[in-house]
Amino acid sequence: xxxxxxxxxxxxxxxxxxxxxxxxxxxxxxxxxxxxxxxxxxxxxxxxxxxxxxxxxxxxxxxxxxxxxxxxxxxxxxxxxxxxxxxxxxxxxxxxxxxxxxxxxxxxxxxxxxxxxxxxxxxxxxxxxxxxxxxxxxxxxxxxxxxxxxxxxxxxxxxxxxxxxxxxxxxxxxxxxxxxxxxxxxxxxxxxxxxxxxxxxxxxxxxxxxxxxxxxxxxxxxxxxxxxxxxxxxxxxxxxxxxxxx
Ligand code: C5P
Numbered sequence: 274x275x276x277x278x279x280x281x282x283x284x285x286x287x288x289x290x291x292x293x294x295x296x297x298x299x300x301x302x303x304x305x306x307x308x309x310x311x312x313x314x315x316x317x318x319x320x321x322x323x324x325x326x327x328x329x330x331x332x333x334x335x336x337x338x339x340x341x342x343x344x345x346x347x348x349x350x351x352x353x354x355x356x357x358x359x360x361x362x363x364x365x366x367x368x369x370x371x372x373x374x375x376x377x378x379x380x381x382x383x384x385x386x387x388x389x390x391x392x393x394x395x396x397x398x399x400x401x402x403x404x405x406x407x408x409x410x411x412x413x414x415x416x417x418x419x420x421x422x423x424x425x426x427x428x429x430x431x432x433x434x435x436x437x438x439x440x441x442x443x444x445x446x447x448x449x450x451x452x453x454x455x456x457x458x459x460x461x462x463x464x465x466x467x468x469x470x471x472x473x474x475x476x477x478x479x480x481x482x483x484x485x486x487x488x489x490x491x492x493x494x495x496x497x498x499x500x501x502x503x504x505x506x507x508x509x510x511x512x513x514x515x516x517x518x519x
Pocket of ligand 1: 285287311399400401436437438459460461469471489490492493
């Protein structure tokens with residue numbers, strides 16, 4: 274996908290109020306390609322925070338990881354489409370029918386109501402889950418095999434891409450042979466930034482070089498003394514990857 278480094282930067286607004294989100298959006302509106310609204314901010318501030326970002330010209334990735342019966346997920350995704358989001362996600366573990374009906378509902382509402390069709394993205398295995406977590410819930414596949422199986426199922430069900438840790442990008446690219454299949458990677462840290470609770474991280478440039486389309490960055494920007502400056506440094510790092518020979 275032909276995007277500028279800036280367009281590839283998704284800033285995670287993991288804050289607890291519309292006021293804090295607004296301050297970050299104002300600071301970063303010329304720098305972030307997209308703002309990620311997850312379950313924390315959405316539960317605290319509601320859909321108005323999404324409407325506000327969209328009406329100020331920002332693009333939103335609604336990261337609510339829907340996982341429910343097909344009818345409910347499809348309806349929730351249609352409602353997210355009406356909010357004007359650019360990207361939304363569901364758990365691939367919800368199954369092929371859930372994903373297919375979601376993609377269909379999003380297409381239908383976008384076409385009928387003449388609104389932009391958001392990309393529908395699948396979550397495979399959460400990066401917080403390991404083999405023990407999977408076994409607890411009855412999944413006997415090791416995490417890599419499960420990521421591969423769910424990424425393939427997502428692609429076959431019409432999803433636009435997956436969220437994956439940077440160390441899974443190569444695995445996904447080799448199991449889903451569709452260059453336009455989007456890979457979105459959190460777990461990104463500039464080389465001088467604290468890890469927080471992220472364990473396996475890559476720098477912005479490294480993630481792009483191995484084939485990620487978008488990177489998600491939260492605390493290294495939102496908790497920086499000067500978020501705009503932190504975002505500029507990250508974009509400069511991403512530009513290095515864009516200039517490096519393939
Ligand atoms: O602050 P930090 O850069 O670690 O934020 C990463 C964002 O990406 C958070 O919103 C987190 O919930 C999200 N995320 C993640 N790992 C995943 C999926 C989502 O860190 N596997």
